[in-house]
Amino acid sequence: xxxxxxxxxxxxxxxxxxxxPGAVKKNxxxxxxxxxxxxxxxxxxxxxxxxxxxxTTLIAPVGCSVFAYYYFDxxxxxxxxxxxxxxxxxxxxxxxxxxxxxxxxxxDLAAIGFNNFIQAANRGENYCVFFVNNAIYGMxxxxxxxxxxxxxxxxxxxxxxxxxxxxxxxxxxxMTAQLEAPVYVERVALTxxxxxxxxxxxxxxxxxxxxxxxxxxxxxxxxxxxxNLKFDASQMDEFIDKEMTKYxxxxxxxxxxxxxEPNIRPVPVYDTEKVREAMFPLKIGQGVSDDYRCASKIxxxxxxxxxxxxxxxxxxxxxxxxxxxxxxxxxNVSWLPSYGPEMRGGTANCAIIVxxxxxxxxxxxxxxxxxxxLNKPSxxxxxxxxxxxxxxxxxxxxxxxxxxxxxxxxxxSLDATNIAEEFGNLKCANSIMLGALAxxxxxxxxxxxxxxxxxxxxxxxxTECFTGKEKIVKMNIEAYQLGLNKMFGNIADV
Amino acid sequence: MTGKIKKTxxxxxxxxxxxxxxRCINACPKKVLEMGTVFNFMxxxxxxxxxxxxxxxxxCFYACPEPGAISVIEISEDDNExxx
Numbered sequence: 283x284x285x286x287x288x289x290x291x292x293x294x295x296x297x298x299x300x301x302x303p304g305a306v307k308k309n310x311x312x313x314x315x316x317x318x319x320x321x322x323x324x325x326x327x328x329x330x331x332x333x334x335x336x337x338t339t340l341i342a343p344v345g346c347s348v349f350a351y352y353y354f355d356x357x358x359x360x361x362x363x364x365x366x367x368x369x370x371x372x373x374x375x376x377x378x379x380x381x382x383x384x385x386x387x388x389x390d391l392a393a394i395g396f397n398n399f400i401q402a403a404n405r406g407e408n409y410c411v412f413f414v415n416n417a418i419y420g421m422x423x424x425x426x427x428x429x430x431x432x433x434x435x436x437x438x439x440x441x442x443x444x445x446x447x448x449x450x451x452x453x454x455x456x457m458t459a460q461l462e463a464p465v466y467v468e469r470v471a472l473t474x475x476x477x478x479x480x481x482x483x484x485x486x487x488x489x490x491x492x493x494x495x496x497x498x499x500x501x502x503x504x505x506x507x508x509x510n511l512k513f514d515a516s517q518m519d520e521f522i523d524k525e526m527t528k529y530x531x532x533x534x535x536x537x538x539x540x541x542x543e544p545n546i547r548p549v550p551v552y553d554t555e556k557v558r559e560a561m562f563p564l565k566i567g568q569g570v571s572d573d574y575r576c577a578s579k580i581x582x583x584x585x586x587x588x589x590x591x592x593x594x595x596x597x598x599x600x601x602x603x604x605x606x607x608x609x610x611x612x613x614n615v616s617w618l619p620s621y622g623p624e625m626r627g628g629t630a631n632c633a634i635i636v637x638x639x640x641x642x643x644x645x646x647x648x649x650x651x652x653x654x655x656l657n658k659p660s661x662x663x664x665x666x667x668x669x670x671x672x673x674x675x676x677x678x679x680x681x682x683x684x685x686x687x688x689x690x691x692x693x694x695s696l697d698a699t700n701i702a703e704e705f706g707n708l709k710c711a712n713s714i715m716l717g718a719l720a721x722x723x724x725x726x727x728x729x730x731x732x733x734x735x736x737x738x739x740x741x742x743x744x745t746e747c748f749t750g751k752e753k754i755v756k757m758n759i760e761a762y763q764l765g766l767n768k769m770f771g772n773i774a775d776v
Numbered sequence: 777m778t779g780k781i782k783k784t785x786x787x788x789x790x791x792x793x794x795x796x797x798x799r800c801i802n803a804c805p806k807k808v809l810e811m812g813t814v815f816n817f818m819x820x821x822x823x824x825x826x827x828x829x830x831x832x833x834x835x836c837f838y839a840c841p842e843p844g845a846i847s848v849i850e851i852s853e854d855d856n857e858x859x860x
Contacts, residue, residue, distance in 0.1 A: 283851065283852065283853050283854070284851075284852045285849050285850065285851050285852075286849070286850045286852070287847055287848075287849055287850075288785065288832055288834065288848045288849065288850045289834040289837035289838075289846070289847060289848040290837075290844060290846075290847035290848070291843050291844030291847070292843065295843045295844075305817065306792055306793065306817060306818065308790070308792075308793050308843070308844060309793040309795070309842045309843065309844075309845060310841070310842060310843065312841060313795075314795035314796055314797035314820070314841075315795075315797030315798070315799055315841060316841050317841070318841070319840070319841025319842055319843070320838065320839070320840075320841050322841075322843070323838065323840075323841075323843060324838075326843070353843070474803070475803050475805075475833070475835035475838060475839060478838045478839065479838070482838070508797070514798065515797050515798045515799045515801075515802055516798075516802050519802065
């Protein structure tokens with residue numbers, strides 16, 4: 283006589299649930315008769331039978347099965363409510379050999395996480411979703427779910443769900459099956475043995491699709507919540523089989539498992555150098571050695587710069603060019619744009635901080651060392667932010683009356699917009715202002731070494747900011763030279 | 777020489793892992809499970825095997841929401857052994 287264990291605890295579960303509180307560490311935390319337990323067994327059996335426990339990640343949802351990772355002997359991760367699909371996308375993209383199982387309930391998937399879910403389905407991410415639909419919010423105490431049936435009484439629909447007021451139950455499988463990308467969509471029920479066996483096959487098929495990299499699989503399980511629906515085991519099964527399946531018919535909605543080729547995505551790049559090459563492909567200019575320091579005294583402390591004008595005048599670009607110049611000479615720089623929702627036409631400004639040391643806050647709202655202003659409203663608004671020893675440079679073609687200042691500040695102006703119009707391109711006003719700035723710095727503030735450096739530096743910064751647009755770079759360098767020469771003339775006149 | 781092998785089955789239920797939902801009793805096609813009358817560690821009554829009649833279909837195992845509360849054991853008996 284010999285004995286053989288035909289059915290017993292799956293190897294996909296931990297032998298003892300160490301993290302489960304309480305004395306009985308062999309069973310799960312679910313209520314008596316809960317559908318989660320049945321589905322857990324099917325999943326555990328599938329991952330153990332396919333021998334994929336070492337590369338499977340189960341994403342636990344928010345809901346009763348939030349502690350699913352206590353039970354499964356595979357990798358587990360718990361994600362914020364509804365974000366299962368986003369995390370699954372990251373996991374499967376970063377590790378294409380991994381098997382990812384998204385376990386979601388009706389609140390997690392059909393309510394808060396529906397957009398995450400449907401986008402992942404539409405992208406055909408290579409993972410499988412097991413969607414537990416019990417028509418109610420179980421963990422929080424029986425509130426109405428998106429999948430609650432019409433007429434179903436819950437704590438938040440005490441008169442029964444009314445389509446006129448709460449809308450219709452969400453048919454997730456039907457909606458997902460309409461998409462091109464998903465490979466397999468089926469709805470099953472966790473009721474009779476026959477239905478559970480169908481569910482078992484569905485789980486295995488979805489996991490197999492994942493192993494074969496066929497793409498996105500969704501299996502919806504009509505599952506019981508006997509405690510919140512106030513049923514016993516047989517009433518629960520009857521409710522699912524008679525009431526729920528009327529609105530949520532069982533069956534396969536889409537199955538292209540056999541027709542599909544494995545979906546091979548580009549191999550992820552982890553090498554730091556390669557990532558840097560891909561993101562910053564161009565080596566700009568000559569560059570300087572790591573210990574290069576500009577000689578001029580004004581660079582010994584933090585420089586706070588603000589540039590303001592109408593959107594479309596090139597305010598933000600001018601800021602970027604100045605920040606790029608700082609970056610190329612070993613400064614830490616920050617560039618913080620600020621503009622109205624209307625973009626072109628509205629007022630815009632940007633704050634740049636240039637510092638050898640670490641930069642604390644990127645905000646400039648006082649003690650501004652350099653203020654470049656391209657229109658009147660900005661001048662009125664920001665002139666009080668100028669530090670007592672600051673430099674103000676404004677466009678005299680848009681600002682006719684010079685501002686009144688307490689003294690101490692250096693004020694310069696250039697009719698940049700008019701010059702740009704003569705030059706043939708209004709968009710170049712910002713480069714003309716940059717030329718003006720360079721002229722001021724050269725004439726008044728910089729040491730000889732830095733003065734010689736500045737023209738090449740501007741060209742490098744322009745090349746960096748307008749990568750690949752040679753014509754624009756060339757035109758802006760011309761505009762810069764024009765502004766530089768005009769400003770030199772202005773300064774000489776004074 | 778091997779004789780005809782006779783296969784029987786039995787169900788083992790671990791009392792303290794059972795929560796007494798009764799799903800296995802509903803699932804059993806031969807109705808060989810019933811709800812017991814004593815309490816387990818958790819303070820609920822639990823399902824018990826009547827002692828004979830199990831056909832080893834596994835319906836109770838899959839209906840049970842607990843991972844290891846129910847095991848189904850297959851017993852192989854050699855006719856020769858029985859005669860000896």
